[in-house]
Amino acid sequence: MTVGASGLPAAPAASPSPGAWDAVAERRKIYLETITAEEAVARLTAALEAAGWGTAAEVIPVAEALGRVTAEGVTARISSPHYPAAAVDGIAVRAADTYGASETSPVRLGPGQYVWVDTGDPLPPGRDACIMVEDLNRLPDGQVEIYAAAAPWQNVRPIGEDVVATELVVPAGTVLRPQEIGALLATGNVAVPVRRRPVVTFIPTGDELVQPRPDPGPGEIIEFNSRVVLSLVQEWGGEPRRHEIVRDDYEALKAAVAAAVETSDIVVVNAGSSAGSQDYSVHVLGELGQVLVHGVAIRPGKPFMAAVVGGKPVLGLPGYPVSTWLTADLFLKPLVYRFLGLPVPSRPRLQAQLTRRLTSPMGVLEFVRVKVGQVGDRVVATPMGRGAGVISSLVRADGVFFIPPDREGLEEGAPVEVELLRPREEVLRSLVAVGSHDIILDLVESHLRRRGLGLSSAHAGSLGGLVALRRGEAHVAGVHMLDEASGEYNVAYVRRYLGRPARLVLLGRRDQGFMVQPGNPKGIRGFGDLARPDVRFVNRQRGAGTRILLDYHLKQEGVDPAQVDGYRREEFTHLAVAAAVASGTADCGLGIRAAARALGLDFVPVTQEEYELCIPLEHWDHPGVQAIRELLTDPAFRAEAEALGGYDLRDAGRVREV
Ligand SMILES: Nc1nc2c(c(=O)[nH]1)N[C@H]1C(S)=C(S)[C@@H](COP(=O)(O)OP(=O)(O)OC[C@H]3O[C@@H](n4cnc5c(N)ncnc54)[C@H](O)[C@@H]3O)O[C@H]1N2
Ligand code: MOO
Numbered sequence: 001m002t003v004g005a006s007g008l009p010a011a012p013a014a015s016p017s018p019g020a021w022d023a024v025a026e027r028r029k030i031y032l033e034t035i036t037a038e039e040a041v042a043r044l045t046a047a048l049e050a051a052g053w054g055t056a057a058e059v060i061p062v063a064e065a066l067g068r069v070t071a072e073g074v075t076a077r078i079s080s081p082h083y084p085a086a087a088v089d090g091i092a093v094r095a096a097d098t099y100g101a102s103e104t105s106p107v108r109l110g111p112g113q114y115v116w117v118d119t120g121d122p123l124p125p126g127r128d129a130c131i132m133v134e135d136l137n138r139l140p141d142g143q144v145e146i147y148a149a150a151a152p153w154q155n156v157r158p159i160g161e162d163v164v165a166t167e168l169v170v171p172a173g174t175v176l177r178p179q180e181i182g183a184l185l186a187t188g189n190v191a192v193p194v195r196r197r198p199v200v201t202f203i204p205t206g207d208e209l210v211q212p213r214p215d216p217g218p219g220e221i222i223e224f225n226s227r228v229v230l231s232l233v234q235e236w237g238g239e240p241r242r243h244e245i246v247r248d249d250y251e252a253l254k255a256a257v258a259a260a261v262e263t264s265d266i267v268v269v270n271a272g273s274s275a276g277s278q279d280y281s282v283h284v285l286g287e288l289g290q291v292l293v294h295g296v297a298i299r300p301g302k303p304f305m306a307a308v309v310g311g312k313p314v315l316g317l318p319g320y321p322v323s324t325w326l327t328a329d330l331f332l333k334p335l336v337y338r339f340l341g342l343p344v345p346s347r348p349r350l351q352a353q354l355t356r357r358l359t360s361p362m363g364v365l366e367f368v369r370v371k372v373g374q375v376g377d378r379v380v381a382t383p384m385g386r387g388a389g390v391i392s393s394l395v396r397a398d399g400v401f402f403i404p405p406d407r408e409g410l411e412e413g414a415p416v417e418v419e420l421l422r423p424r425e426e427v428l429r430s431l432v433a434v435g436s437h438d439i440i441l442d443l444v445e446s447h448l449r450r451r452g453l454g455l456s457s458a459h460a461g462s463l464g465g466l467v468a469l470r471r472g473e474a475h476v477a478g479v480h481m482l483d484e485a486s487g488e489y490n491v492a493y494v495r496r497y498l499g500r501p502a503r504l505v506l507l508g509r510r511d512q513g514f515m516v517q518p519g520n521p522k523g524i525r526g527f528g529d530l531a532r533p534d535v536r537f538v539n540r541q542r543g544a545g546t547r548i549l550l551d552y553h554l555k556q557e558g559v560d561p562a563q564v565d566g567y568r569r570e571e572f573t574h575l576a577v578a579a580a581v582a583s584g585t586a587d588c589g590l591g592i593r594a595a596a597r598a599l600g601l602d603f604v605p606v607t608q609e610e611y612e613l614c615i616p617l618e619h620w621d622h623p624g625v626q627a628i629r630e631l632l633t634d635p636a637f638r639a640e641a642e643a644l645g646g647y648d649l650r651d652a653g654r655v656r657e658v
Contacts, residue, residue: 271319431624435465593646
């Protein structure tokens with residue numbers, strides 16, 4: 001074992017010797033003490049308070065101050081207006097000269113008695129009222145005739161009508177909006193003291209990371225966490241800076257952190273936080289400063305760390321993208337707001353009922369992403385997958401909530417308070433679709449969005465969709481289930497599983513078949529081929545229409561599912577099956593032509609099936625349902641859908657009563 005400059009064991013090379021792994025194990029002892037999230041924030045806050053961190057101010061032009069936070073109360077330097085001003089276009093007069101004027105006995109004023117004024121002009125000396133031009137009659141001899149007496153100070157803006165000099169215009173700690181900018185400028189303030197924006201430097205680390213590009217090679221990971229976190233920093237009001245990618249090298253990371261601390265108020269190191277042989281972050285932070293937190297009882301995000309280096313906070317965010325996003329939200333956001341002297345704003349919330357039971361380990365704050373929608377008079381939250389690597393889950397989620405550490409999970413139907421990631425109105429208005437996945441539904445979603453309507457869709461297979469409808473958890477379900485007895489699609493299943501009147505709207509007919517590698521190297525022609533020992537299959541989940549189709553044909557051809565290698569490997573969407581074949585981990589899967597085409601696979605057609613939306617009658621009038629029906633008869637939409645490949649929309653929009 002060599003000893004590095006730091007006095008710590010030198011970092012092991014890419015393939016560490018057993019001795020080097022011992023060193024890793026030794027160093028890992030300080031890893032993951034797992035305190036609560038609150039305790040982590042409290043430790044950091046206390047240390048930063050002791051270090052006198054934060055509260056810096058600067059003076060900037062008011063014209064550039066939108067969104068900034070006042071560091072002090074700002075008073076009026078001058079009154080607004082700062083002279084008595086005409087409030088109208090017309091004439092300025094002495095009110096006393098107009099007394100007695102009426103419709104029946106107008107008063108005439110000579111040129112010496114009145115002065116023409118425009119709105120905003122100073123009130124001429126000796127005058128105390130203004131009369132609007134449309135309320136007087138100009139006579140050819142230069143006199144004016146008026147029909148109503150003017151009250152003193154009528155149509156005059158007195159000094160300080162708006163603000164009097166020395167009055168408070170904007171209190172300290174105010175986020176400057178357009179109206180505050182106006183009030184500051186109106187009262188003679190051209191510059192304003194504001195809280196300095198905290199400079200947040202993000203350091204991405206990892207040998208596998210590459211700059212964003214469309215064609216990363218195997219083993220190359222596109223570096224995007226920096227852009228996620230720095231965009232958040234910008235939204236919160238901080239000043240984002242991105243450090244270039246730092247390789248997995250102890251000294252390089254140490255130099256990067258040391259330099260960033262000099263020029264920043266907050267430093268974020270990303271990845272390298274857990275127990276891998278190249279995870280140096282904690283040792284670097286320990287050498288440069290004091291590590292306060294390494295390990296928090298949250299999921300995901302457990303390896304979070306926090307340190308104080310040179311009196312400044314340095315956070316280590318775990319590398320998986322959802323962990324990065326979550327730990328930034330939980331721990332970086334409060335720091336940015338604290339620096340700005342503002343409370344952390346809370347997200348809009350919505351009470352909802354959980355549609356599924358969730359388990360969670362005791363003692364851990366568990367982060368759950370959900371789809372939310374209003375079905376009838378119930379607001380329902382359907383949990384999504386909990387993977388830490390899937391940034392797209394945060395794109396699709398409508399909201400999030402936490403399972404508290406003292407709960408081992410939540411029962412189906414439990415009330416949860418969802419923090420929304422989209423506007424509440426949008427969430428409540430959207431059409432909730434649960435069921436079989438089809439690429440046309442993705443197309444429908446884009447079109448609905450352009451019309452200001454949302455589609456919240458979860459993939460649960462055709463049967464899952466009908467069950468969700470029955471339980472009042474969705475408005476519509478995409479279904480394509482072949483009834484063995486009648487040879488007809490969907491009707492028998494809807495009757496059997498829904499148990500109430502509904503309509504079936506045809507989205508389209510689509511080709512189902514085998515998705516195979518280009519050139520069909522395994523020569524797959526029929527269901528019998530799936531039983532061959534050299535063919536690796538990838539299946540759909542139970543309840544999926546495609547799975548029903550497979551089982552139907554296997555039975556017809558007398559193939560035992562146990563003979564099919566990969567029968568138990570389940571994916572949830574056509575595209576996921578196609579991706580498995582495209583990546584070479586399977587030779588073949590059953591699915592729609594459009595998915596094969598999307599990933600450049602060959603396709604062996606098996607059948608054409610009817611993909612329909614099942615809509616219980618009580619949801620028929622939902623604006624989303626009506627918008628979809630219109631879309632389906634729109635020739636432009638039909639053409640767009642057919643261009644996906646394998647779709648026939650001739651009868652799209654057909655309605656069947658069930
Ligand atoms: N033996 C153990 N292994 C792991 C544990 C553990 O407790 N014991 N914890 C797991 C958990 S939980 C997490 S979270 C991760 C955290 O790991 P690191 O913070 O060390 O991050 P990496 O392993 O370097 O990266 C994880 C993943 O994220 C990708 N990544 C990293 N940086 C970026 C970036 N800037 N942009 C996009 N993607 C990024 C990286 O390539 C990896 O795929 O450790 C588990 N392992
Ligand atoms: O804790 Mo890790 O952050 O689950 O993915």
